[in-house]
Amino acid sequence: MKDSLNRSQFRHFTPLPVQWGDMDMLGHVNNVIFFRYCESGRIAYFDEMLGNDPDIWGGEGPILAEIQCRFIQQLRYPAQLEIGTRTVRLGSRSFTLENGIFKQGETEPVASSRGAVVWFDYRQQKAVLIPDAVRATIREFEVIKPEE
Numbered sequence: 265m266k267d268s269l270n271r272s273q274f275r276h277f278t279p280l281p282v283q284w285g286d287m288d289m290l291g292h293v294n295n296v297i298f299f300r301y302c303e304s305g306r307i308a309y310f311d312e313m314l315g316n317d318p319d320i321w322g323g324e325g326p327i328l329a330e331i332q333c334r335f336i337q338q339l340r341y342p343a344q345l346e347i348g349t350r351t352v353r354l355g356s357r358s359f360t361l362e363n364g365i366f367k368q369g370e371t372e373p374v375a376s377s378r379g380a381v382v383w384f385d386y387r388q389q390k391a392v393l394i395p396d397a398v399r400a401t402i403r404e405f406e407v408i409k410p411e412e
Contacts, residue, residue, distance in 0.1 A: 269364040270371050270373075271366055274364060276305075278309075279344065281343070282343040295335060298333050298375050305348070312405075325384065329358065329382045333376070336372075344368035347363055351410045353411045358391070359381050359402070360381070363377040
């Protein structure tokens with residue numbers, strides 16, 4: 265089954281190996297592990313977009329509110345992966361991230377994921393507006409401009 269995603273839609277990639285322990289008793293990567301792959305891609309993407317601002321992970325910053333995954337192909341050890349991450353929608357207080365999980369060098373993903381991310385004030389414990397500087401950085405970075 266094909267997905268509408270392909271490698272050319274992403275600028276940000278996180279390389280990851282499939283670990284032996286990622287597999288389940290059926291001999292393929294367990295579905296829960298795909299969420300971990302997406303997390304690794306998401307955090308690396310945030311690190312690149314937001315830099316090393318110490319306030320991001322304790323003051324104001326992104327928090328995952330929802331995530332889903334579409335499993336397209338089985339994945340087995342050994343494999344080298346590249347997790348593509350991009351912002352597809354920018355709202356006022358939230359944005360939508362999309363991941364494509366690709367085997368190294370392949371154009372079609374083995375899985376895809378979408379997640380809702382809220383810009384969150386960790387001190388006040390509430391959603392706040394995405395800073396203009398963050399919005400501008402994302403717009404400038406993406407291959408395909410996010411929907412707004």
